[in-house]
Amino acid sequence: MGETTVDGADGLRERKKRQTYERLSETAITLFLERGFERVSVAEIAAAADVSKPTLFRYFPTKEDLVLHRFADHxxxxxxxxxxxxxxxxxxxxxxxxxxxxxxxxxxxxxxxxxxxxxxxxxxxxxxxxxxxxxxxxxxxxxxxxxxxxxxxxxxxxxxxxxxxxxxxxxxxxxxxxxxxxxxxxxxxxxxxxxxxxxxxxxxxxxxxxxxxxxxxxxxxx
Known part of the structure; x- marks a missing residue:
């Protein structure tokens, strides 16, 4: 009991990855709505989400992708x-x-x-x-x-x-x-x-x- 199967570990990683995508996207959209898309830098988004810029870019290659992520499932x-x-x-x-x-x-x-x-x-x-x-x-x-x-x-x-x-x-x-x-x-x-x-x-x-x-x-x- 208490052991994590390979499938379970993979599922947990995927769930955490999705949660990170959502958190980064929602943080960025909140800032964009408050101040405007052009007035918010990627560095500010990364800081607000408590991640590094390289980490943010691993999830979202462009600033636009942070907003357009909501289209991903569609x-x-x-x-x-x-x-x-x-x-x-x-x-x-x-x-x-x-x-x-x-x-x-x-x-x-x-x-x-x-x-x-x-x-x-x-x-x-x-x-x-x-x-x-x-x-x-x-x-x-x-x-x-x-x-x-x-x-x-x-x-x-x-x-x-x-x-x-x-x-x-x-x-x-x-x-x-x-x-x-x-x-x-x-x-x-x-x-x-x-x-x-x-x-x-x-x-x-x-x-x-x-x-x-x-x-x-x-x-x-x-």
Whole structure:
């Protein structure tokens, strides 16, 4: 009794590593919100978190990564939804339902969240050019992972032999773009003073239009 298994030791190390990531990120975001992103140095963040600069950089290679860490769990989210839905129906329907569920839960990723802390974070993100650029980099990686998942779906359906990867990349780009536009539209209305509950019906309708266009094609033929 009392012995730690190899798996247990590995799990403990991973848990401590995640906790360190979270602590460093939250410390940095708190300072950025208080004083502004450009006015806080990495050395000040390290001191506030009681770690050395080299230690901080082992966890976060750039200052921007300290803020964008909140996106880390979402980078492959759409791909996971598609993979989890294989054999159970349309990948697009699965993504539509997942986004609708996020709206209902007020998931910050959908932009439909009026918690003051979330609003402050989004204000920091969208108000800092280098963070906006970093967020787009996360979205590009999300798009690439989603394209891989969609390629597998097309291959299983017999559509991967000719043009499958291209079709998947085009689809992934459109899906990620629709989700981004929907989320930014929700956030901007809330940032202007509307509540999440007030925006919700319009957000649901907009999501229906967005995913409807993905399903039916763009209405640009006339």
């Amino acid at each position: 980078e492959d989210e759409a791909a996971r939804v598609v993979t989890g839905a294989r054999g159970a129906g349309s990948a697009l329907d699965a993504l539509r339902l997942h986004f609708a569920d996020g709206l209902a839960r007020r998931d910050p990723v959908t932009g439909l969240n009026d918690d003051p802390g979330v609003l402050a974070y989004h204000g920091l993100l969208y108000g800092t050019p280098s963070l906006v650029a970093g967020a787009y980099a996360y979205q590009r990686r999300s798009e690439a992972v989603l394209a891989d998942a969609l390629t597998e779906v097309l291959t299983e359906a017999g559509g991967g032999a000719v043009g499958g990867p291209v079709v998947a990349r085009l689809a992934a780009g459109q899906i990620v773009a629709v989700q981004r536009v929907l989320a930014e539209g929700n956030w901007r209305r809330i940032a202007e003073g509307e509540s999440a509950d007030r925006v919700y019906p319009d957000a649901v309708a907009a999501a229906g239009l967005g995913f409807g266009q993905l399903r039916d094609g763009l209405p640009l033929n006339n």
